Amino acid sequence: MPATPTEETRPDGADPAAPPASGLALRGITKRFGSLVANSSVDLDIVPGQIHCLLGENGAGKSTLMNVLYGLLSPDEGQIFVDGSPVVIRNPKEAIADGIGMVHQHFMLVEVFTVAENLVLGREGGIGLSMGRARRTVRQLSERYGFDVDPDAVVEDLPVGIQQRVEILKALANDARFLIFDEPTAVLTPQEIDELMDVMRALRDEGKAVVFITHKLREVREIADTITVIRRGAVVGTASPQESEARLAELMVGRAVNLVVDKEPARPSAEPRLRLQGVSVADAGGHVVVEGLDLDVHGGEIVCVAGVQGNGQSELADALLGTLPVTSGSISLDGTVISGRSPKEIIDAGLGFVPEDRQHDGFVGSFTVAENLVLNNFDEAPYARGIRLDLNRIRANADERVGEFDIRTQTIDTPVSSLSGGNQQKVVLARELSRPLAALVASQPTRGVDVGAIEFLHSRLVAERDRGTAVLIVSTELDEVAALADRVAVMYRGRVVGVVPPDTSREVLGLMMAGVPADEALASAGAPASSEPPSPPPEPPSLSPEPVEGQR
Known part of the structure; x- marks a missing residue:
C-alpha cells in the first residue's frame, strides 16, 4: 500500500508524531556522510510483540539507521525515544543499557574463545566474571529457545548457524527487549533460515520487539507483522505481509519490476x-x-x-x-x-569474468566510464595504434555500450566510482560481453x-x-x-x-x-x-x- 498519510491519527486518538508510551521510536533521524544523506528525517516505531521488517535495496540506508539506534553512529538530526522518554545513545554500551541488542550481519565474536567467554566480553569484570554463571546463562537460554548450544564449545569450531545463535544469546544475556537482526540470513542454509525465523517468532511471542533488516522479499512476506520500506534513505511507505512480491519490489524501486x-x-x-x-x-x-x-x-x-x-x-x-x-x-x-x-x-x-567484488576487482573507480569499458584490451586494435590510444574509437565504443546496457551516467567521462552499484555492475558486464x-x-x-x-x-x-x-x-x-x-x-x-x-x-x-x-x-x-x-x-x-x- 502507499505511504501512511501524515494526517492519520492513531487508534488511541494520540498525535501520530508523538512517541508511543511503550517501545522504541525514532523521530526525524538524519545521518549524513559528507554530501551523502544516508538517512533523511526517518520516523519509525518499534513495538513490543511485533516483528518489524525494514525492507530496502542494498544501500538504501537500513543498516545505517540501525547503527544509529545501536550507538555505532551518531545522528546529525532527530531524536530516539525509549518508552516515551528521549534518550541519547552514544555507544553500544548505552544501547544495551536501554535494552537494545543487535545481531550483526558479520558476527562480532572472538573465534578462539568459548561461547561462555564470548558472553562475558564487554561486561563489567570481563573474563574475570563468574564463568559458572555464564555457562548457566547459556544453558538456560538455550533450553528456553531450543538453541542447543554448548557453553564450552570454541566458536571457530561451530557451524555458522550456531555462531549466529551465540550472537543472539549475547543479546538475550544482556536482557535485550529490542532485538535488531541485520541481514541475518545471508550466510545460512534454507533449513537454518527456517530455524532462525522460528526463534524470531518465539522472541516476538514473548513480548520482545524484533527488527529484521533485509532486501529479500520472500523472507519478509513469511516473517513480518509490519513492513516499512526505505528508499534512498527515506521511508517511502508501509506495507502488509500479504502484499505481493511485485508490489513490495515496486515500493523498493519506485517503479514496476x-x-x-x-x-x-x-x-x-x-x-x-x-x-x-x-x-x-x-x-x-x-x-x-x-x-x-x-x-x-x-x-x-x-x-x-x-x-x-x-x-x-x-x-x-x-x-x-x-x-x-x-x-x-x-x-x-x-x-x-x-x-x-x-x-x-x-x-x-x-573467458569473460565478472568478479565477486566489483569495486576491488571489477573496475578502476577513478577512471571514466569510457576508460573502464576497454580495460581488457585498451592496448589492442581497434583502441590503440602502436603506443597511441585511439580516443575516438574508445569514446564511440562507450557511447554504444552505454546505450546497449542502459548505463545511467551523466556522460561517458564520469568516474565509475560516482555511479550507483547497479550501474557499476552494468559497466563491468558491458565490458565483458563486448567481445x-x-x-x-x-x-x-x-x-x-x-x-x-x-x-x-x-x-x-x-x-x-x-x-x-x-x-x-x-x-x-x-x-x-x-x-x-x-x-x-x-x-x-x-x-x-x-x-x-x-x-x-x-x-x-x-x-x-x-x-x-x-x-x-x-x-x-x-x-x-x-x-x-x-x-x-x-x-x-x-x-x-x-x-x-x-x-x-
Whole structure:
C-alpha cells in the first residue's frame, strides 16, 4: 500500500508524531556522510510483540539507521525515544543499557574463545566474571529457545548457524527487549533460515520487539507483522505481509519490476565448452579450499554454483581467471587447457569474468566510464595504434555500450566510482560481453545491486547463454539460482556434492548445502531421483586443519 498519510491519527486518538508510551521510536533521524544523506528525517516505531521488517535495496540506508539506534553512529538530526522518554545513545554500551541488542550481519565474536567467554566480553569484570554463571546463562537460554548450544564449545569450531545463535544469546544475556537482526540470513542454509525465523517468532511471542533488516522479499512476506520500506534513505511507505512480491519490489524501486526471468529452455552444445577436471585450489594461506572438483559447462546453458558462502566458491572463480593457481587437475576452454596461464592469456582465450567484488576487482573507480569499458584490451586494435590510444574509437565504443546496457551516467567521462552499484555492475558486464566469448564466469553478479538493475542483468546473462556461451554463475542467492540456472551444482567444503535441476526444492538444496550428497538429499525429502549423473559423495574433509569460513 502507499505511504501512511501524515494526517492519520492513531487508534488511541494520540498525535501520530508523538512517541508511543511503550517501545522504541525514532523521530526525524538524519545521518549524513559528507554530501551523502544516508538517512533523511526517518520516523519509525518499534513495538513490543511485533516483528518489524525494514525492507530496502542494498544501500538504501537500513543498516545505517540501525547503527544509529545501536550507538555505532551518531545522528546529525532527530531524536530516539525509549518508552516515551528521549534518550541519547552514544555507544553500544548505552544501547544495551536501554535494552537494545543487535545481531550483526558479520558476527562480532572472538573465534578462539568459548561461547561462555564470548558472553562475558564487554561486561563489567570481563573474563574475570563468574564463568559458572555464564555457562548457566547459556544453558538456560538455550533450553528456553531450543538453541542447543554448548557453553564450552570454541566458536571457530561451530557451524555458522550456531555462531549466529551465540550472537543472539549475547543479546538475550544482556536482557535485550529490542532485538535488531541485520541481514541475518545471508550466510545460512534454507533449513537454518527456517530455524532462525522460528526463534524470531518465539522472541516476538514473548513480548520482545524484533527488527529484521533485509532486501529479500520472500523472507519478509513469511516473517513480518509490519513492513516499512526505505528508499534512498527515506521511508517511502508501509506495507502488509500479504502484499505481493511485485508490489513490495515496486515500493523498493519506485517503479514496476518484472521479478520473473523470461527465458526459453536451454539448448546446450554436444560438447562442454568449459571443463574442470580434478581441480584443486589453495587459498593465499596455502590451505586447500577446492579439492578434486569435476564440472562441465556446455555452450548454451547456465550452470549455477550454489552453497553457503565460504565453501570454496570464491577461490574456484579466482582459479578460473588465473588469479589463484590450480594445484592439481586442469581447466580447459574449448578443448584448450587454460589453467596455469596468466589472467590476460585466459581472457584472450575467450573467458569473460565478472568478479565477486566489483569495486576491488571489477573496475578502476577513478577512471571514466569510457576508460573502464576497454580495460581488457585498451592496448589492442581497434583502441590503440602502436603506443597511441585511439580516443575516438574508445569514446564511440562507450557511447554504444552505454546505450546497449542502459548505463545511467551523466556522460561517458564520469568516474565509475560516482555511479550507483547497479550501474557499476552494468559497466563491468558491458565490458565483458563486448567481445565473442567461449565462457562467461559471473561471481555474485547481482550483489549490492538494486532490484531494477537485477532485472536487466539477469536478462543479459540469459541472452549471452542464448548466443551459445557457456555461462557459469556463482551465487549465494537461491532465488537467483532458481531463476537463472539450467543446472545447479551445489558446493560444500570445496567439493560438488551434486548437480540437480533448477526446480529442485529448497529443502533438498539446503540439505546439499549442509554436505548431504544429492541422492541422499532427494531421498530424504521424498523427491524423485535426479536425472543428473550421480556425484561421488564427499569424503571426510582433508582440506585444511582450519575450517573454511561459513562451512558446516
